[in-house]
Amino acid sequence: MDRLTGIGVSAGVAVGRAVILTQRTEVMRFPIPPDRVEREVQALQAARDQSRRQLQDIRGRVAHGPGGELAALFDAQILMLDDPMLVGNAEEIIRNERVNAAWAVHRAYEGLYQLFSAMEDPYLRERENDVADVAGRLRMNLRHGARGPRELLSQIDGPSILIADELTASVAAQLDWSRVQGFATDAGSRTYHTAILARSLNVPAIVGLHDASLRIAAGTPVILDGTTGELTVAPAPDEIDDAHRRAARPRRRSGAATESGPVSTRDGVRVRLEANIELLEDIEYLGESGAEGVGLYRSEFMVSGRALDLVTEDEQYALYRNLIEQVAPRPVTIRTFDLDERQIGREAGSERRRTRPGLRGLRLGLANPEVLRRQLRALVRASAHGPLRVMFPFVTAVEEIRQARAMLTDICAASGFGRAVSERIQVGAMIEIPSAAVAADLLAPDVDFFTIGTNDLIQYTLAVDRNDDRVSDLYEPLHPAVLRLIRMVRRAAARHRIPVSLCGEMASDPALVGLLVGLGLTDFSMTPGAIPIVRQVVQELSAHDARRLAGHALRLATATEIEQYLFDALAASAIQRSSSS
Numbered sequence: 001m002d003r004l005t006g007i008g009v010s011a012g013v014a015v016g017r018a019v020i021l022t023q024r025t026e027v028m029r030f031p032i033p034p035d036r037v038e039r040e041v042q043a044l045q046a047a048r049d050q051s052r053r054q055l056q057d058i059r060g061r062v063a064h065g066p067g068g069e070l071a072a073l074f075d076a077q078i079l080m081l082d083d084p085m086l087v088g089n090a091e092e093i094i095r096n097e098r099v100n101a102a103w104a105v106h107r108a109y110e111g112l113y114q115l116f117s118a119m120e121d122p123y124l125r126e127r128e129n130d131v132a133d134v135a136g137r138l139r140m141n142l143r144h145g146a147r148g149p150r151e152l153l154s155q156i157d158g159p160s161i162l163i164a165d166e167l168t169a170s171v172a173a174q175l176d177w178s179r180v181q182g183f184a185t186d187a188g189s190r191t192y193h194t195a196i197l198a199r200s201l202n203v204p205a206i207v208g209l210h211d212a213s214l215r216i217a218a219g220t221p222v223i224l225d226g227t228t229g230e231l232t233v234a235p236a237p238d239e240i241d242d243a244h245r246r247a248a249r250p251r252r253r254s255g256a257a258t259e260s261g262p263v264s265t266r267d268g269v270r271v272r273l274e275a276n277i278e279l280l281e282d283i284e285y286l287g288e289s290g291a292e293g294v295g296l297y298r299s300e301f302m303v304s305g306r307a308l309d310l311v312t313e314d315e316q317y318a319l320y321r322n323l324i325e326q327v328a329p330r331p332v333t334i335r336t337f338d339l340d341e342r343q344i345g346r347e348a349g350s351e352r353r354r355t356r357p358g359l360r361g362l363r364l365g366l367a368n369p370e371v372l373r374r375q376l377r378a379l380v381r382a383s384a385h386g387p388l389r390v391m392f393p394f395v396t397a398v399e400e401i402r403q404a405r406a407m408l409t410d411i412c413a414a415s416g417f418g419r420a421v422s423e424r425i426q427v428g429a430m431i432e433i434p435s436a437a438v439a440a441d442l443l444a445p446d447v448d449f450f451t452i453g454t455n456d457l458i459q460y461t462l463a464v465d466r467n468d469d470r471v472s473d474l475y476e477p478l479h480p481a482v483l484r485l486i487r488m489v490r491r492a493a494a495r496h497r498i499p500v501s502l503c504g505e506m507a508s509d510p511a512l513v514g515l516l517v518g519l520g521l522t523d524f525s526m527t528p529g530a531i532p533i534v535r536q537v538v539q540e541l542s543a544h545d546a547r548r549l550a551g552h553a554l555r556l557a558t559a560t561e562i563e564q565y566l567f568d569a570l571a572a573s574a575i576q577r578s579s580s581s
C-alpha cells in the first residue's frame with residue numbers, strides 16, 4: 001500500500017481501479033535491466049503492429065468516404081512504420097542504450113524530424129508532420145495499448161479512477177463519466193481549470209500528484225479522497241470497505257449520457273446542442289450524442305488535397321444532399337470552404353494551415369468567384385432536400401457578406417428558386433475575427449444568424465497562433481477581451497433578433513458552459529462526443545445564477561482572476577446544494 005498526497009480540489013471519496021492516461025509530449029527516459037531488453041523490443045513491435053492496424057482501419061474508412069483522397073496521407077504513415085529509420089533505429093537504441101521503448105521511439109523520431117525539416121523540397125518538408133503523428137501513435141500504443149481515452153476506459157470493467165498527467169477539457173469531453181468515479185492529475189498547474197472541471201462534473205478530484213501517472217500500474221485498486229487530497233494505492237480490503245461507505249453518496253448524473261432531445265437548465269432556459277462534423281461518416285455519432293442538428297460542417301474536408309477545380313458541383317451536391325437527408329428533419333449548417341491559398345493545391349484538410357491571416361475563407365472565395373459560385377450552386381440545389389443553413393467563414397467586413405449574399409441571391413434566381421434566399425436558406429456569418437465581433441451590430445442586418453468561432457477569435461484577438469506550442473500558454477479562452485467580444489456579439493444579435501451560436505472548442509469545455517450560458521448564449525455546436533457531458537452540465541445549471549456569475553466575471557481584470565472566481569463560485573454552489581439536499 002502506498003499513499004500519495006496532492007491537493008484536493010473537489011470534495012468526496014471515490015473507489016475504483018486505476019486507469020492511466022498520459023498525454024505529455026515529453027517522454028521519460030529510464031534504464032532497463034539487460035533481461036528486459038527483449039521484452040521492450042517486443043513491446044515496440046507490438047505497438048508497430050497495432051499502429052498499422054489502426055492506420056489501415058482509418059485509411060479504409062476515409063477511402064470509402066467523400067474525402068477519399070485523404071487516404072494517401074495514411075498510406076504514407078503506414079509506410080513510415082516500416083521505415084528502418086524509425087522503428088529499426090528505435091530497436092537499436094533499446095538494445096544499445098538499454099532504455100525504455102517510448103524513449104527510443106522519441107530519439108529515433110528526433111533524428112528523422114531533423115532530416116525532414118532540413119529538406120529543401122517543401123513537399124518533403126511537410127512530411128515531418130506525418131513523422132510526428134506516427135511517432136506519437138507508437139508512443140501512445142506503447143503506453144496504453146489502446147486507441148484513446150474511451151477505449152482505454154472500456155478495458156476496465158466497473159468503477160474507475162482516472163490517473164492522468166493532466167486532464168484537458170477535450171479529453172474530459174471524450175470520457176464516459178458514468179464509469180469514472182474520480183480523477184487525479186500529476187499536474188498542479190492549470191489547477192483552477194481542472195478543479196472547475198471536476199466540480200462541474202461533480203466528481204472528487206486531486207491535482208498536483210507529480211508523478212502518480214508513472215508510478216501507479218493500470219488496474220490497481222485506489223481510494224481517492226478529494227477532501228484531504230490523499231490517494232491510497234492498493235489499499236487493504238477493510239480500507240476499501242470503509243471507503244465504499246464514505247463514498248456512498250448519490251451521483252447526481254447517471255444515465256444522462258444516452259439522453260437526447262431538448263435540454264434546459266434547472267430554471268427552464270432552453271439550450272440547443274448541435275454537432276460539429278468534418279466527414280459524412282461522423283453522422284453516425286449524431287444519434288448517440290443527442291445532437292439537435294449539425295451546427296458546423298467543415299466543408300473543406302471534402303477537398304482533401306485535391307485542386308479545387310476537381311471538386312465538381314455535382315460531387316458537392318451529392319454530398320450535401322446526402323448530409324442534409326441523413327440529418328433531416330434536424331437542420332444542417334454547412335460552412336463554405338475555409339481554405340487558405342496554400343491549401344488550394346493540396347493538404348486541404350490540414351488544421352495547421354488554417355491559422356494564417358491571409359487569403360483565406362470567404363476572402364479566398366470572393367477572390368476566386370467561380371469556386372464560390374460552384375459551391376453555392378451545389379448548396380442551393382441541395383437545399384431542396386431539407387433544412388439548410390449556409391455559413392461564411394473568416395468574415396471581416398459587411399461588404400464581404402453583401403457580395404456573398406448577392407451571389408447566392410443570383411444563383412437562387414437563376415435556379416428558378418426565386419430571389420428570396422432567406423426563405424429557403426438561412427445565411428450566416430462566422431464571427432471569428434475581432435473586427436467582425438466589434439462590428440457585429442453592423443453585420444447583423446445582412447445575415448440571418450451568427451456563429452461565434454472562438455478557436456480563431458481567441459488566436460486573432462490575443463495574437464497567438466493556435467497551433468504554435470511555444471505560445472500555447474497565452475491562448476486563453478478566459479481572457480477578458482475574449483469574453484467581452486463574445487458578449488458584444490451576443491448583444492448585437494439580440495438587438496437585431498437573430499440567433500447566435502458558439503462552435504469553437506470552448507463550447508465543448510464542461511468547465512466553461514456555465515459562464516457561456518451566463519453570457520446569454522443558449523446555442524452551442526461541438527464535437528459530437530462532448531454533447532452528453534455538456535448536456536449533463538447544462539441540466540444542473542441555474543441560468544439565473546450563471547448570469548450573476550458571468551456579470552461578475554466580466555468585471556475582473558485577468559484570466560487568472562476569472563478562473564479563480566469561477567472556482568470559488570462553484571465551490572460555494574456545491575456547498576449550498578449539499579446543505580439544501
Ligand code: PEP
Binds near residue numbers: 298432452454
Ligand atoms: C473556430 O474558429 O472556432 C471554428 C469553429 O472554426 P475552425 O476551428 O474550423 O477554424
Ligand code: MG
Binds near residue numbers: 393
Ligand atoms: Mg475558424
